[in-house]
Amino acid sequence: MVVMPKVMGILNVTPDSFSDGGEFKTQKAALAHAGLMLAAGVDIIDVGGESTRPGAEDVPEDEELKRVIPVINKLAGLIKRKKSKAKISIDTRKPNVAREAVKAGAHIWNDVSALTHDPESVDVAAELGCEVVLMHALGSPKTMQDNPSYEDVIGEIKLWLATRIAVAMAAGVKSDKISIDPGIGFGKRLEDNLTIFRHLSEFKDLGYPILLGASRKSFIGKMDGSEADNRLGGSLASAIWGADQGADILRVHDVPETIQALKIWDTIRHVD
Numbered sequence: 001m002v003v004m005p006k007v008m009g010i011l012n013v014t015p016d017s018f019s020d021g022g023e024f025k026t027q028k029a030a031l032a033h034a035g036l037m038l039a040a041g042v043d044i045i046d047v048g049g050e051s052t053r054p055g056a057e058d059v060p061e062d063e064e065l066k067r068v069i070p071v072i073n074k075l076a077g078l079i080k081r082k083k084s085k086a087k088i089s090i091d092t093r094k095p096n097v098a099r100e101a102v103k104a105g106a107h108i109w110n111d112v113s114a115l116t117h118d119p120e121s122v123d124v125a126a127e128l129g130c131e132v133v134l135m136h137a138l139g140s141p142k143t144m145q146d147n148p149s150y151e152d153v154i155g156e157i158k159l160w161l162a163t164r165i166a167v168a169m170a171a172g173v174k175s176d177k178i179s180i181d182p183g184i185g186f187g188k189r190l191e192d193n194l195t196i197f198r199h200l201s202e203f204k205d206l207g208y209p210i211l212l213g214a215s216r217k218s219f220i221g222k223m224d225g226s227e228a229d230n231r232l233g234g235s236l237a238s239a240i241w242g243a244d245q246g247a248d249i250l251r252v253h254d255v256p257e258t259i260q261a262l263k264i265w266d267t268i269r270h271v272d
């Protein structure tokens with residue numbers, strides 16, 4: 001069934017290479033950005049303190065905690081003050097970070113490793129009782145773009161996600177808490193990413209809500225030569241394609257623009 005997807009806004013709490021203001025300045029900027037997303041009507045804010053871009057180095061747990069937990073605490077307060085219904089998700093592969101994030105007010109554990117990064121992850125997810133996003137990646141962020149290949153990209157990702165769902169449920173994660181994600185850009189060539197878009201609706205067969213994260217990713221740059229900060233058009237086209245294929249959650253950088261695009265798409269498709 002095709003529904004109006006929820007919009008998940010990306011809130012990066014990784015100090016960028018331009019900022020030398022340290023942790024506090026990064027966190028202040030993140031909260032200001034969150035305020036804009038809330039004003040635009042975002043459904044979920046995805047807080048991330050580890051870079052999982054291709055080739056990125058691992059962030060130590062204590063560093064990740066220092067980055068994200070104060071932001072989640074303040075964000076939970078901001079959401080309450082604004083009487084918003086927005087939920088908070090934590091983008092992490094680390095069970096201790098997920099646990100502290102849920103204590104601080106997060107509702108969703110978004111894990112690009114689908115609870116494989118740490119052997120304790122599935123048990124912690126069950127214990128927390130929070131929603132979880134299980135994403136497909138071929139290999140770890142450090143190595144995933146080293147020569148990925150598939151014989152049947154859709155079949156292989158579906159089978160792997162079905163396995164991760166079964167493992168999570170066997171550990172006690174409830175099926176109504178699970179969403180799945182084919183993992184655009186995570187160990188995929190351009191042709192693999194395009195096949196995933198073309199056949200996205202087939203992931204509906206698994207019976208779980210689908211999250212799509214395509215915003216500003218390098219498959220867009222591979223098609224038109226654009227840099228990451230110049231991919232709004234490609235990101236919106238991807239979001240609308242995903243919505244039309246039945247994606248339930250769209251993970252995006254540009255929240256007001258995506259909400260506007262969805263409103264137009266949703267209005268047109270209901271005209272008879």
Ligand code: YH5
Nearest residue numbers: 052053133135181184213216217218228
């Ligand atoms: C995702 O797809 N992605 S972090 C490379 C870029 C731009 C953006 C410039 N966490 C996903 O956003 N969680 C990330 O090129 C995610 N699904 C889910 N569930 C990577 C990212 C990005 C990478």
